[in-house]
Amino acid sequence: xxxxxxxxxxxxxxxxxxxxxxxxxxxxxxxxxxxxxxxxxxxxxxxxxxxxxxxxxxxxxxxxxxxxxxxxxxxxxxxxxxxxxxxxxxxxxxxxxxxxxxxxxxxxxxxxxxxxxxxxxxxxxxxxxxxxxxxxxxxxxxxxxxxxxxxxxxxxxxxxxxxxxxxxxxxxxxxxxxxxxxxxxxxxxxxxxxxxxxxxxxxxxxxxxxxxxxxxxxxxxxxxxxxxxxxxxxxxxxxxxxxxxxxxxxxxxxxxxxxxxxxxxxxxxxxxxxxxxxxxxxxxxxxxxxxxxxxxxxxxxxxxxxxxxxxxxxxxxxxxxxxxxxxxxxxxxxxxxxxxxxxxxxxxxxxxxxxxxxxxxxxxxxxxxxxxxxxxxxxxxxxxxxxxxxxxxxxxxxxxxxxxxxxxxxxxxxxxxxxxxxxxxxxxxxxxxxxxxxxxxxxxxxxxxxxxxxxxxxxxxxxxxxxxxxxxx
Amino acid sequence: xxxxxxxxxxxxxxxxxxxxxxxxxxxxxxxxxxxxxxxxxxxxxxxxxxxxxxxxxxxxxxxxxxxxxxxxxxxxxxxxxxxxxxxxxxxxxxxxxxxxxxxxxxxxxxxxxxxxxxxxxxxxxxxxxxxxxxxxxxxxxxxxxxxxxxxxxxxxxxxxxxxxxxxxx
Numbered sequence: 001x002x003x004x005x006x007x008x009x010x011x012x013x014x015x016x017x018x019x020x021x022x023x024x025x026x027x028x029x030x031x032x033x034x035x036x037x038x039x040x041x042x043x044x045x046x047x048x049x050x051x052x053x054x055x056x057x058x059x060x061x062x063x064x065x066x067x068x069x070x071x072x073x074x075x076x077x078x079x080x081x082x083x084x085x086x087x088x089x090x091x092x093x094x095x096x097x098x099x100x101x102x103x104x105x106x107x108x109x110x111x112x113x114x115x116x117x118x119x120x121x122x123x124x125x126x127x128x129x130x131x132x133x134x135x136x137x138x139x140x141x142x143x144x145x146x147x148x149x150x151x152x153x154x155x156x157x158x159x160x161x162x163x164x165x166x167x168x169x170x171x172x173x174x175x176x177x178x179x180x181x182x183x184x185x186x187x188x189x190x191x192x193x194x195x196x197x198x199x200x201x202x203x204x205x206x207x208x209x210x211x212x213x214x215x216x217x218x219x220x221x222x223x224x225x226x227x228x229x230x231x232x233x234x235x236x237x238x239x240x241x242x243x244x245x246x247x248x249x250x251x252x253x254x255x256x257x258x259x260x261x262x263x264x265x266x267x268x269x270x271x272x273x274x275x276x277x278x279x280x281x282x283x284x285x286x287x288x289x290x291x292x293x294x295x296x297x298x299x300x301x302x303x304x305x306x307x308x309x310x311x312x313x314x315x316x317x318x319x320x321x322x323x324x325x326x327x328x329x330x331x332x333x334x335x336x337x338x339x340x341x342x343x344x345x346x347x348x349x350x351x352x353x354x355x356x357x358x359x360x361x362x363x364x365x366x367x368x369x370x371x372x373x374x375x376x377x378x379x380x381x382x383x384x385x386x387x388x389x390x391x392x393x394x395x396x397x398x399x400x401x402x403x404x405x406x407x408x409x410x411x412x413x414x415x416x417x418x419x420x421x422x423x424x425x426x427x428x429x430x431x432x433x434x435x436x437x438x439x440x441x442x443x444x445x446x447x448x449x450x451x452x453x454x455x456x457x458x459x460x461x462x463x464x465x466x467x468x469x470x471x472x473x
Numbered sequence: 474x475x476x477x478x479x480x481x482x483x484x485x486x487x488x489x490x491x492x493x494x495x496x497x498x499x500x501x502x503x504x505x506x507x508x509x510x511x512x513x514x515x516x517x518x519x520x521x522x523x524x525x526x527x528x529x530x531x532x533x534x535x536x537x538x539x540x541x542x543x544x545x546x547x548x549x550x551x552x553x554x555x556x557x558x559x560x561x562x563x564x565x566x567x568x569x570x571x572x573x574x575x576x577x578x579x580x581x582x583x584x585x586x587x588x589x590x591x592x593x594x595x596x597x598x599x600x601x602x603x604x605x606x607x608x609x610x611x612x613x614x615x616x617x618x619x620x621x622x623x624x625x626x627x628x629x630x631x632x633x634x635x636x637x638x639x640x641x642x
Contacts, residue, residue, distance in 0.1 A: 019627070109628035132628060138632065143635075
């Protein structure tokens with residue numbers, strides 16, 4: 001291995017070292033604050049390391065890793081999101097009984113898994129990344145193990161994720177049979193030599209789509225989403241919705257664009273169908289939800305449906321649109337779950353819509369943050385969500401995907417209904433519920449996220465400029 | 474039918490029959506034992522392909538190690554006499570449907586695939602080659618994924634301790 005190889009691996013080394021250090025520290029003496037502080041520091045270091053790598057890219061460590069601007073961008077988003085999730089978790093995890101420091105160890109291993117997906121250029125790393133991520137998620141989801149629905153969510157995710165991984169592996173095996181390589185770029189070369197995809201290859205890609213679709217919670221592989229979001233601790237739900245899905249999206253986009261999947265007739269139809277189903281089923285099922293975590297789960301299904309339209313555009317512009325969309329979706333989702341996290345207390349989660357009755361009159365700041373987050377999820381102007389959706393629609397239209405774009409617009413309108421329902425509940429006369437005090441740190445984090453939602457909504461030019469200048473495959 | 478063909482069909486039949494038995498059996502310990510037969514027959518297929526190393530790993534790790542682990546955890550957590558409730562007919566219809574669709578898909582793919590007949594027997598890789606590739610940090614070495622696996626196992630270990638640890642009051 002060369003020096004450049006090591007340089008490029010620094011963020012991963014930091015992420016791998018941090019859990020080991022935490023483990024050693026808590027075996028000597030347990031201190032929640034120290035572990036928390038060290039975790040934040042390590043995530044900042046990992047993020048800072050990205051800037052040192054930047055001059056050395058594009059660089060690939062054969063045969064598995066590819067570190068280019070695209071992966072650096074995803075690594076950056078993943079680290080920042082993990083950082084914010086860690087910040088929001090502080091109070092939430094502190095009040096749990098039993099072991100708490102281990103939460104941060106597992107947060108690191110899962111972030112490492114996610115980060116590996118962003119640089120994967122080979123099925124082996126793809127699979128290892130997804131497994132490291134999922135194994136850590138099983139436990140993060142079931143972390144409140146004294147609660148019934150937390151354990152239930154963990155076991156559901158464990159069983160369903162194992163099944164979906166089996167599909168993913170089988171698909172990889174079939175593709176290896178068809179093309180004789182597990183490297184994305186070599187598969188792409190083999191495809192261009194062999195001409196149209198054989199039925200073996202299409203079955204292989206289809207099986208892989210089942211595995212990936214499960215992780216992204218696309219219809220018809222979405223059944224786990226509401227239960228897991230509901231049972232998991234609120235910051236973990238935020239983590240699943242952002243880091244886990246973003247990382248899988250990163251590897252999916254890289255793989256799909258490498259093999260030029262959009263050129264194949266069958267894959268085109270399959271992905272269009274999944275996209276349309278996800279948008280409509282996600283939005284329609286969300287309407288009847290009384291539980292806000294389940295509502296956000298269905299909303300995330302719909303949002304991922306919008307995003308995979310990008311796969312079919314087949315242009316670099318499309319990838320750039322997807323990056324902007326993901327960033328706006330990440331900050332919006334984190335701020336929505338951040339509100340739930342901060343309003344939950346030791347006894348119960350603030351997860352029913354009725355808990356939010358009259359929130360505006362009791363906690364105006366939190367209510368405004370939540371309103372903005374919901375408006376951004378719905379895609380209302382002056383929020384980041386609007387620009388993200390607009391960008392995706394724009395690129396979709398340019399690529400001539402009229403049917404998908406219309407489906408996206410119609411289902412967005414359906415979606416608006418249930419977001420507005422929550423907002424009107426918050427502004428209705430106050431109810432009887434008692435709310436916990438919100439810490440300064442929580443308020444500060446929420447304010448920072450909300451300001452970035454507004455900045456990206458009002459003045460998105462600079463970020464689009466950065467993305468279009470640097471990022472492409 | 475040559476001896477090789479006979480063995481292939483024998484192993485194939487064992488795998489199919491015992492897989493079905495493993496998922497339909499209502500006693501969990503029996504299901505685990507049926508799984509053992511499936512794994513052993515699979516290693517037989519590897520032997521026929523001349524992949525001695527893979528076959529040995531399959532036998533020692535899966536048939537030897539994992540099944541024993543499964544049986545241990547069954548004995549520790551449940552009663553042997555316990556039976557699963559029979560599956561509701563509605564559920565079994567759906568799962569049969571899913572299984573049939575999957576089988577049809579596989580059969581279509583197999584029939585469509587252009588198999589080439591050949592006499593060459595795959596040469597088994599030397600053990601030293603496998604070992605060196607796994608630990609080499611040069612081009613084409615697999616030391617990095619090897620390290621990732623160690624983190625993965627670490628995560629799994631910590632996770633199981635966290636979930637199983639007693640809560641101190």
